[in-house]
Amino acid sequence: MAGLFETGDPATDEVRAAYAYLGAVTERPTAQLWDLVDMVGPVEARDRILRKQVPEGLADQTEARRAVVDGAGLLEDAQRSGARLLVPGDPGWPDWLLAPLDRPRGRRRDGTGGVPTALRPLGLWWRGPADPATALGRSVAVVGTRAPTAYGRAVTADLSAGVSAEEFTVVSGGAFGIDAAAHRAVLGAGGVTIAVLAGGVDRLYPRGNDSMLRQIAETGAVISEQPPGTGVTRYRFLDRNRIIAALTSATIVVEAAARSGALSTAAWATALERPVGAIPGPVTSVASVGTHLLIRDRGAVLIGRTADVVELAGDMGETAAPPCGGTSTWDGLDDVTRRVLEALPTSGGVAPAEVAASAGIPSSTTRAVLGRLMSTGAAVRGPQGWRRSGGGGVQMSLSVG
Amino acid sequence: MAGLFETGDPATDEVRAAYAYLGAVTERPTAQLWDLVDMVGPVEARDRILRKQVPEGLADQTEARRAVVDGAGLLEDAQRSGARLLVPGDPGWPDWLLAPLDRPRGRRRDGTGGVPTALRPLGLWWRGPADPATALGRSVAVVGTRAPTAYGRAVTADLSAGVSAEEFTVVSGGAFGIDAAAHRAVLGAGGVTIAVLAGGVDRLYPRGNDSMLRQIAETGAVISEQPPGTGVTRYRFLDRNRIIAALTSATIVVEAAARSGALSTAAWATALERPVGAIPGPVTSVASVGTHLLIRDRGAVLIGRTADVVELAGDMGETAAPPCGGTSTWDGLDDVTRRVLEALPTSGGVAPAEVAASAGIPSSTTRAVLGRLMSTGAAVRGPQGWRRSGGGGVQMSLSVG
Structure with a gap:
């Protein structure tokens, strides 16, 4: 959410140029930068940075690029490669999905303040x-090692084509290995896939995936937080991973070694309270060490087939119409489902972690149940979090097996 | 525990013959039979059954075999094949391990009364x-499908040899496939393995494993709840599975199809509040469907290597001497370990499920932590359940990673 300056109307050219400037003037968003934007709006924020009329910390952060960045020029560069800049306030801006990246509304729970505004x-x-709203409204991340096994490639292809057939957008990082297998399977199935790059969208990276990335840009989208012309660095890959996790309703790791970058995407998903799924493999395979770690120690749900992903991700798009029937009886529900439902408010919304805490149920189970409740219309995920659905009964089929 | 009649001294020949009779007069122990034995002792119980001086229900249960079973004769049959009958009250009787098979002490939590006495x-x-006490004091069940993959066999062999080297007895069912791979690996490593048969110990089954079972009988033990001469039936396999689960401190399932008998062993372990571990495999392998089910939906811990089994099973044998050092500070303990310790009473004992509930931690995690606490002497598992150890501090190394 962009606070005072979010209108729901398309941003003006001036606002867009200001955001282009602001997004490029520091390596990544900082708390101080967002504080200024929230306070005075993007245009005035840019102007104050240019005039050095900003607090010391922000002055330091922007010193190196302050006079170099040209927002309008970046927009022109983007246009030449067929790209545009989506900014807060745009109708397609995924603020609903990016909400957990935002500062906690109202109050901070503790000193750390959850996920900092800077993200x-x-x-x-x-x-x-x-279309951003459509493509991201029902999306799942499929990520993994750049050095997969034949098993990992095959499972990635099956799973990605499978969730694509369930009308999920498959989001990945465009890298070699699992990422490419996921993108290619969706391209082959005629579905929508999005590659989130660590560098600029005009610099398709890695070069070896150039034709694939070009095809993605022609049918789905190649996106980046970094402005056109930006090359890749190690830190940009890590920053990019948070965007993958934040834009999707679940992150699935197919194969990952013990220190794979895919684990950082999973860690971001967890930090952002998105469910993480992981595909098991032979315990003798180093490419499965990371996914087993996620399942064993980090609360990831074991994913064995497409239906598991659909269950985990739930329906992040249009909420299904609640089932008919006036009786709102909870009879027949298993204890876990009942406790999750009872923990949900009827208005406003809460984070899955809060539901898990008040229901006394592990987070991974809570997320799976929430996904199921949403898919039957019994629960709704809105911009403020999860709440119980207003109308309709709860189906027996919700029972946790 | 055998109630009033447990002395700790070896049973007399008469008591032993009475138990041999009682164990054979019904297909499996019944609540009514145990009620009588608990009330009047095994010898008088046998005599009353022979005289038909028993309540109607028990009279019906024993009608078919009452006059046929010959307890002393069964003991002679056993002796011919080098077997003996271990009974409640014998020094080696694993009542400590079998305790959860007993009726809940004091009160029943609800109408179902937990695990019925009949078991x-x-x-x-x-x-x-x-030696029963030694062999079962530190034991783990390794079970699985009769139709494993090459991967399943290899992992079974590695894992079984590994836990054997950690001085665990490997208990399994003597069947083809995973069971045999587990037994053979331990035999090859010179460790102790126990095969629990569904029929009599004089009828080695399956025939194809005859020489392996013979070797187990010469180095470890082939055991059975069923008297000599008994053949196998489907129900005896299922009854046998509860013995495997009850005699061991953890049950590990290596490979299992969706309806494998190994899942019944795992279900028994869960019912008896023993931790269950499962080995993942390729999601494309039907032989891993059951283990993935256990991990995903039934609280099994993902097992990737021998150390995971040791952690899960903990040290069920002699309690290690508490670490030295007068300071009993809990500083440095992670939150999970601290909560488990706080949930433990200093006298008496509680079930892992109670610890999990009052600590607000998932059962599988709780069991793993309890195992670790026991191995360092910070917690003790006695006949009444788990309690905090009296003396000594808690080491920093308890931290949950």
């Missing part, structure tokens, strides 16, 4: 025909 | 040199 992106460079 | 075996036919 909220200042814009997303978007190269491709996919 | 407690009336004796164990024991063919082999292994």
Whole structure:
């Protein structure tokens, strides 16, 4: 959410150029930068940075690039490669999905303040025909090692084509290995896939995936937080991983070694209270060490087939119509489902971690049950979090096996 | 525990013959039978059954075999095949391990009364040199499908040899497939393995494993709840599975199809509040469907290597001496370990499920922590359940990673 300056109307060219400037003037969003934007709006924020009329910390952060960045020029660069800049306030801006990146509404729970404001992106460079709201409304991340086994490639392809057939957008990082297998399977199935790059959308990276990324840009979208012309660095890959986790309703790791970057995406998903799924494999395979770690020690749900992903991700898009029938009886529900339902408010919304805490149920189970409740219309996920659905009964089929 | 009649001294020949009779007069122990034995002792119980001086229900249960079973004769049959009958009250009787098969002490939590008394075996036919107390004091069940993959066999062999090297007895069912791979690996490593048969210990089944079972009987033990001469039936396999689960401190399932008998062993372990571990495999393998089910939906811990089994099973044998050092500070303990310790009473004992509930921690995690606490002497598992150890501090190394 962009606070006072979010209108729901498309941003003006001036606002867009201001965000282009603001997104490029620091390496990544900072708390101080967002504080200024929230306070005075993007145009005035840019102007104050240019005039050095900002607090010392922000002055330091922007010193190196303050006079170099040209927001309007970046927009022109983007246009040349068929890209645009999606900014807060745009109708397609995924603020609903990015909400957990935002500062906690109202109050901070403790000193740490949850996920800091600094993580909220200042814009997303978007190269491709996919409509952001539609494509991200029902999306899942499929990520993994750049050095997969034949098993990992095959499972990635099956799973990605499978969730694509369930009308999920498959989001990945465009890298070699699992990422490419996921993208390619969706391309082959005629579905929508989005590659989130660590560098600019005009610099398709890695070069070896150039034709695949080009095809993604023609049918889905190649996107980035970094402005056109930006090369990749190690830190940009890590920053990119948070965008993958934040834009999707679940992150699935197919194969990952013990220190795979895919584990950082999973860690971001967990920090952002998105469910993580992981595919098991032979315990003799180093490519499965990371996924087993996620399942064993980090609360990831074991994923064995497409239906498991659908259950985990739930329906993040249009909420299904609640089932008919006036009786709102909870009879027949298992204890776990009942406790999750009881923990949900009827208005406003709460985070899955709060539901888990008040229901006394592990987070991973809570998320799976929430997904199921949402898919039957018994629960709704809105911008403020999860709440119980207003109308309709709860189906017996919710029972946890 | 055998109630009033447990002395700790070896049972007399008469008591032993009475138990042999009682264990054979019904297909499996019944609540009514155990009620009588608990009330009047095994010898008088046998005599009353023979005289038909028993309540109607028990009279019906014993009608078919009442006049046929010959307890002393069964003991002679056993002796011919080198077997003996271990009964409640014998020094080696694993009542400590079988305790959860007993009726809940004091009060029943609800109408179901937990695990019914009927499940407690009336004796164990024991063919082999292994000392029951020693062999079962530190034991783990390794079970699985009769139709494993090459991967399943290899992992079973590695894991079984591994836990054997950690001085655990490997208990399994003597069947083809995973069971045989587990037994053979331990035999090859010179460790102790126990095969629990569904039929009599003089009828080694399956025939194809005859030489392996013979070798187990010569080095470890082939045991059974069923008297000599008994053949196998489907129900005896299922009854046998509860013995495997009850005699061990953890049950590990290596490979299992969706309806594998190994899942019944795992279900028994869970019902008896023993931890269950499962080995993942390729999601494309039908032989891993059951283990993935256990991990995903039934609280089994993902097992990737020997150390995971040791952690899960903990040290069920002699309690290690508490670490030295007068300071009993809990500083440095992670939150989970601290909560488990706080949930433990200093006298008496509680079930892991109670610890989990009052600590607000998932059962599988609680069991793993309890195992670790026991191995360092910070917690003790006695006949009444788990309690905090009296003396000594808690080491920093308890931290949950």
